[in-house]
Every structure is written in structure tokens, then in C-alpha cells.
Amino acid sequence: MRWHTVSGMTDRSGVSLLLARYGTALALVVLLAFNFAVTPNFATWQTLNVNLTQVSTIVIVAVGMTLVIATGGIDLSVGSLMAISGALAPMIFLGNLVGIGGIPVAVAVAMFVAVAATTLLGAFNGWLIARYRIQPIVATLVLYIAGRGIAQVMTNGNLQVFKLPEFQWIGLSRPFGIPAQVIVMLFIVTLAAWMLARTNFGRQLLAIGGNERAARLSGIATGRIKIAVYAISGALAGLAGLVVIAINSASDANLVGMGMELDAIAAVAVGGTLLSGGRATIIGTLLGALVIQLVRYTLLANGVPDAAALVCKAAIIIGAVWLQERGRTA
Amino acid sequence: MRRKTNWGQMLASYGVVLALAALILFGSLRYENFLGSFNILSVLRYNSMFALISLGMCFVIMTGGIDLSVGSVAALGSVVAAYASPYGLLPGLAAGVAAGMLAGTLNGLIITRLKIMPFITTLAMMLAASGTALLLARNQSVAVSYATAFTELGQGNLLGLPVPALIGAFAYLVGSVVLNLTSSGRAVLAIGGSEDASRMMGLPVERITFLVYLASGGLAGLAGVILAAQFGAGQPIEGVGWELFAIAAVVVGGTLLTGGAGSVVTTLAGVLLLGVVFNILNFENGKGWISLSAYWQSVIRGLFLLAVVLLQAHLTHRVAGGPTVADTTDSLQP
């Protein structure tokens, strides 16, 4: 029997509802306040840039992950796709693959091909899921395992080193003093948040996550939308891969994007997106990633080792999801 | 009514055993020393760690859950075991397993008490265990003591067989008995099939779920002990991606990720299949005809997983269109 309580909410469940909804933002504010008070040199442009720079690739990938999770799925392959795009692009612009005249043209082709490749691989994930109804966790596990192998095979596991401003602007340049990847990140977050709230595609993908049968019976092309969502996730992973290698001036297929799928999922979970699908918040994901990043920074800046930050991160994930669950069932 | 043999189902369940046999046949025909005792024993020795975590994963998946923490829990176990190794074989073993069980206990408690999805819970535990391992080991490998018999757990032989393989075989024997011949084992499958129904049937859903994660943690800890003993050091950064290898092995072994059905024996076949792929790759390179880098192994493993998953999808769709209410009402004779 179900009881519909609209107004009969008691005070305590009201608090947990508030916590569930605004807990992430609140945590961010508390962390900021703490740092302003305690951490030396916190209130500087430098600190802001360091944190934003470090968080931007996670956020870019986590935006795609949010969309995937909103449809009730998951994408474990993002880290491997980053490795593929990170391996592919230098092979092209360093001329290892094909000789292309002119650096700018080569860079443009390289970036396009790299992102196009991961977009297609993402679509392949979506196709497995939509066409064969394979569980997302298994379907994307295929490319998680094979994807990094593909990147390693392509480069034979070798490090590709380069120094190429025409390409590395995406990770190193600072228009208006803001790191380029932060601008890219903010652009993607804004675009995705707008899309989720204001476009048919956004509402439809939420409907699929909320009730796939109902969505299909309402004439929504569930398969096509799923394929598109995984393709977007692949594209964003590819882009993030480019940012990472640009920052490092090198591409190592063994390392690019390693563990990224879990960082992205953690950001989504802490941000308040429902992991079973049907409810998603892009801004929440951004906040979630910022909270995780800031906790790590806070601990490091105050002399706590990185390893301890991992344990903290674990506690935050559990705490955040627990609060949301309570808010939902309250 | 006689039950018709469902060949599709049989293929899904035991196809992996056939594939393994085919692969071994291929290897033995093509490579001279493939069936040599040295090769067989080293394959078994190396894969025993994966076999142990896959066994735990198999049970977890049969309840409809997942345990992403096994890799870093194994790393934690290896560090703890390395620290305890100067006190002897048994203390080292016990310490590593206990560390794993502690992680498993936390997983189990969070999943059953706080009702947080296994995926998230064990993802967090993956980070926490890894962080703890790094903290304990101060970001370095921890050398094990060679003064005690501890390293025998990884490097020793008993009756001509590698000790880790014997441990693995014993664990699978116990796992198989538990699954098929105890009520807890059947409860594992029932919970994975339908948690609500199991609860209504009065099965101790929470306790079984808890025990499954406890076992998975313990087995991961045991894998960590073998890791430390085999390579002579506790390795805090080892174990990355092991969880997904284990999931792949379980899936290749025909256990459904939705829970409710599965087999311990075919999981072992899944582990060995993925291991033999790597082994054959090495031999192929040794022949010098083609030079495939070791990186191909993950590509090939991925392709195996894809093939299995597509086959399963194909079969479940066929099954979904199989016998229905209308077709079987004739079995109801008033």
C-alpha cells in the first residue's frame, strides 16, 4: 500500500530532504569557509586555477556520465576511450600515421579524428545496449577492457612526447587568465544543463531512465536516444583525453584516463543524480566534482597524505548517497 | 511432461568449458611445450589470485550485487600480510585474510544496513582500501620476510603442485559445495532471482547478503596474501582493474549479471579461459611468426567478453519468446 504524503511531511524528514537536495552545495560552502579560515594562501587566483584545472577533465567526463546515468545506464569505458583519443591524436599530428601538410591542419584533423573515433565507440556501446538489451555495466565493460588495449596496441605502449602549442592550447593556454580547459568545461556544463532542462532530447532521456516502457509507448525512440547518449559520453571522454595529453605534453596509453570512470561516477553520485536513472542534475555533478576535488586539496594543503584523501573520498561518496536515499524515502 | 533438453541453455552454461577445451587443444597442437608441466603449473600459479577474487565475485553477482573493491582489497591484504609475514606463515595468512574480511564486513554492513547500492558502496570501498593500503605501506612496496615459510604460500609446491593453485582449488571445492549443497547457497541464488520473494519466503536476505560480501572480501584478502608471497612484497598499487577482470571472468563463465543463476565451476573455466588467452599469446610471440605485443591480451579478452555477452543476449531473447502461460497450461491436470 502506498501513502501519498504531500503536506504531511514532518520536520525531520524535511531536514533530510533539504540535506539531500542542497547537501552538496552546502558541503562546498563549508569546505570553502574552512579553507578561507585555515588553509594558507587559499584566497588566490592561483589556488582557484589549480583546483579548476585539476577538476575540469573529471567534470567533462562526468557530464557525459550524468546523461548516461540519467537513462538508467552506466559507462565504464570512458577512461579507456580517453586513452584511445589520447593515443590517436598525437599519432596523427606527429605524422606517425599519415603525413598531413601543415601543423594547424594536422592538429585539426587529429582532434577531429580522435573525438570522432571515441564518439563512434560510444555509439557502439549504446548500440549493444539498445539493440541487444545487454546490461550497460557489461556492455561498456567490453570497451573498458579492450579499449585501453587498443590504445596500447596502437602506440605499442610507447610514450608519445610532443611540444606543440597549436594543439596544447586546449590544456595550457589561458585566455583572460582562465585556463582553456576550464572554459571548455564551463561551456560543456552550461550546454548540457540547458539541454537536459530545455530540449526534447533532454526530457526524453530522463523519461527513458524514469520508465522505459512508458517512454517507448509514448512514441519515444528509446534505442536512438540511448545510442546518442552513449555517443555523447564517448565524445566527451575523447575530448577529456585530448585535454589530459595537452597538459602533460605527452601521451601514455597505459595511464591516460586510468580510473576516470570511477571518478566520474563518484562526482555524479555525490552531485545528487539518481543512480537508478530518471533524475539528473548537471550542476550537481559539477558541484560534486568540486567537493571531491576540494576535499583532496584541503587535505593536501594541510599536510594530509594523498592516500588519506582517498579514504575521505570514500566516506564522502557513502555519506552523500546515504543522505540522498534518506531524502528520497523520507 | 518430460523436460526437453535446451541446447541453447546448455551452450550458455557450458560453452565456456568447450571454448577452454578448444583453446587448450589448439595450444597443445600448435606449441611444443604448451602442455608441459612447467607451463601448466605457472599458468595455474599466476591465475590462482584471479580465481580467488572471481569466486567471491561470482557469489556476489549471483545475489544480484557487485563488488568493485576486490582489487584494492587484495592490495590491502598483500600489504597487511607482508607486515605480518615475519611472524610466520599462518599469522601472515590470517592477517591478510582478516584485512579482506574487515573490508567485506564494511561493504556488507553498508549495503544491508544503510541500503546503499552495492555498486556505490564497493566503489567507495575500492578507494578506501586503496588509500589504507598506501597509508600503511607509505606509498612503497613492503618486502615480505624470507625468514619464515610465508613465501611458500605463493612460491612453494606441495605434492608437486603450486601451493596457490591448491589453495584456489580448495576454495572452489568449498564454494561449489556451499552453492549446491547448503541452504545458504540456495538462498544466494534465490535472493539474486527475486529479493522480494526471498524475503517473503522468510529467507535471511540481509544475513546472506552480508555473508556474501564478507566472503568476497576474505577471498580478495587471500588473493592479496598470495600476491605478496608470490612476488615477495606487499603491493599497495597492485590490483587496479582486477575487479573488472573478475566480473569479465564471471560473465564469460555464464553467470548472469542480473543474479539468480550461476555456477562456480564455469566461473573457474572463465578465469582459466582468460588466462590461457594470455598464455597462448606468449607462445605465439615465442614462435616468432607474428609479433603480438602483450597489449593484445586485453583486446582479445574484450572480444571474448563481447562474444559471450552477445551469445547470452541472443539466448535470453530466444528464451523470452519460449514457453508461456498458454503453452504450458496443459500441464495442469485437475
Add this chain to the structure above:
Amino acid sequence: MSSPVLSMQSINKTFGGIAALTDASLQVEPGEIHALIGQNGAGKSTLIKVLTGYHQRTSGEVTFEGRAFEAASPRAAQEAGISTIYQEINLVPQRSVAENICLGREMRRFGLLDWPGMRAEARRLLARFKLSIDVDQPLSQLSTATQQMVAIARAVGFSARLVIMDEPTSSLDDREAQVLFTVIRGLKAEGISVLFVSHKLDELYQVCDRVTIMRDGRTVQVSRIDETDKLTLVSTMLGRDVARTEGRTTGFGAPSRAPGEIVLRANGLSDGRHVRRVDLEMAEGEIVGLTGLLGSGRSETARLIFGDTQTLSGTMSVAARPYHPSQPADAIRAGMGFCTEDRKIEGIVPDMSVADNMMLALRPTLGRSGIVDEARYRQIVTHFIAALGIKCTGPSQKIRELSGGNQQKVLLARWLAMSPRLLILDEPTRGIDVGAKDEIQRLIRSLANDGLAVLMISSELEEVVEGADRVFVLREGLSVADLPRDGLTEAAVLSAMAHGVGHD
């Protein structure tokens, strides 16, 4: 009279301050088949869940077999001798029959499971119901009725003294239900009590001894069933006098127009399984009833028409043009809408707002280049909320917070917003309280009066007989009768359902 096997007195249960049970009581005698009835929300399920330890009561007394009884969990209740067979069968589909019967009280030999013993036990228990099936096959391969027998065998195997059956016949056809009743009488003969919850009143007279009626969380009447007539049962259950003027019990009025052009024509539809040969014809402004017993292929026919499943053979035309849907989107383009029988599973998107749910089908047609046209959107939503009288706090309220009737109206609005020419309604008033039911029925008629063709599937006879302008009756996947409005009686429909007319 011997002392009752079960006695529940003054049971109160509140959820978050809201009373679900108020001073409810229930008494079951040994070897008695006791009916428990009430509308949705009357408190039957809560009472049962309190008894079986799924919920803990707020206050009250329970004695079972003469002793004070307090089940901490379903397991404890089962061990004490109370077994429940729930609506959605509570067995594990992937596991074998033997396992399902023996789970929770497995036999052991030398500490390990005794499989041969358990198989023999399962066969022995099933044989008591004259059922001989392969106990090694997975439960999912059996029919619903057989699965139910397995559930009962399981209960008996647990030496249950009281078996609770929650709408056991809801997914059984008539023949299967008769088998079930035989089994229930067999339980009675062995001195086992049965608590029988059902909405089908005829069944109660067939098997039950006494009836307890609940309303609004209270027990309002207990009586012998053979001393209570159907009208009393219904009026007590509803808490008002149902004998309305003109003898109508539904909200459909008479049609105000004659049927127009033919909208849909279907010939010899078949999906190869549940639908074997179905012919249909519907005109604009007409409510066409599609009925038959459960399993006759009613809903499956609707799914074929809507393109949710594919036809194996047969032809369809919409407005005289050939029509071959391969997915629901095709049907929607042809001007159709479909409210399925299960709102929760196939209708609502629970976490979305009323507005989003309402706009789900229409959205793609609004706005340019896939961008939502907010203003137009709000206008349509407010229009339908007012027009259909949907009770909600506003367009942004989550649909899961609405009552069943209001959810149904939102789903109706989802299709009405598309201005369809044909609407398929599968059990449009199931699980909806009486007032809202009336309202929805009136709405359906007024839509038809405006020219909409409505295909209404219903298992409620009076809904079909009073509401439809033309009725097609299906039997075992075949069209067996096409009854015009004139002379449409319950007897005619029943006879067609049971025996078929014309064909066969």
C-alpha cells in the same frame, strides 16, 4: 464453536502520522475459508502485512492458535504456521520447482542438502493437488496457475495452519480458478484455514464461509457469506447506497451522435501466440468494447494495433489506408493513443512532474529544432489540468504523489493533447476509487461524443455493457462475437465469453 485459529482485535497502524488501520479486527475459525474484502486503500493489505510481520502494528491484540502472536518478520510468521501467497507470486522464477517448495526448510543429510529427498518431498506435496510436473524445471517455465499451485504446495509443506491468498485468481482463467478452488476446499478438509482476499464477488460465494468487509482502515462488517447478498457486500464495501436511479452503475451516458467514418479496420490479426484471429472495426465517435476472459488476447490485440508487438499475419487499415506499425511511434503518427492496463509499470514516469508526464508524447511536435517551447507547453498543461479536473498542487508536482485516478487523468491528457482520432484504453478504471471512476467514464463518453473513436478493454462487465456502443468478444485469441448496442446485455456478453458465438 471451537476457539478461533486467528484473532486480531483493535489493530491500529499508522504510517508517518497517517492512520492506515483504525480499530480493525479479524477472526478466522479453524478450517474456515474466510473472505476479506474492501476497496483499494481499505486496509486489507496493511492488515495482512501486520499479521505476517512485514509491518509492525502500532497497537492491538493478535492471538494465533490461542497464543499471543507477534511476528517479527515474514519468516517468523511462516515458522509459526501462517503462509502468504501474494498477488505477484512470491517465488523465485529462475529456480526449480523443488527448490521453490523447499527453500527455507531444506532437508539435509550429513549436514548437506538432500536433493533426492527434496525432489521427492516436492512431488509428494504436488501430488496432493493431483499435479504431476517435472520438479527440476525452472519455475518460470510454468503457467501462472501452476506456479500458484507450487506456492500453495510450499505453504502446505510448511505445515501452515493459515494460508493467506491475496487475489489469487487475478491472473487465472476460469478453468484454472476452478482448480484452485478445489485445492482450497482440500485445504479446508484438512483443517487448514484460508484467508481469501479477492475483488471478484462471485468467487466468494463459491468457496468462502464467512466474509469480513473493511473500509477506510476499519472492519465494518463480519457475516456468513450465504446470508449476505451481493448488493449488500458492494454497498457495505463502498459505504453508500449503490442502487442508483435508472439502474446504471457506471458514469457513461448515452451517445449523443451516430458513429461516423470507419477509423480502424483489422482483419485476421495474429501474433502467433495469444492472438490467433481477431477482427475489429471501429468508427469515429464510437466506444468499442473489447472483452473476453483473462488470457483471451484482449491486451495483446491492443498491443498489436499500437505497434508494441508485431503481427504475424492479418491486415489493418486506418481511415481506409493500409497501416503496418512496427513501433508505437508509427501508431502515434497514425493518430492513436494507448493507456495501458498497468499505470505504474508502463504509464507514468514517477520521478517526473505532472507536466512532463503529460507532454511526453506531444513534446516532439512542439517547438522548433527540439527546443521546448515553454510558454506553449504551460498553456497546454494548465488547460488539461483544468479540463479534466486533475487534482494536483500544480504542473510541477511529481506524478507519483497523485492518486491513481488523477494519474490516470494525466495519462489520458498525454494522449488527448495529441488530438488523436483513436484512443485505446486498457482497463481505464482499474484500481481507481469509485468517484474518480465515474468521472473517467463520463469523460470517455464525452470524448467519443466529440468524434474520438475509443477502444475500451475492460474485464468489468457492467463497464462494457453500459459504456460500449459495440462490443467485440474474444475467446482464446479468436473473435467470437460482434455485438451491437441494441440488445447488449451482460448475459449476451457472458455467453459469448464462455461459449463463443458463430465461430469455433
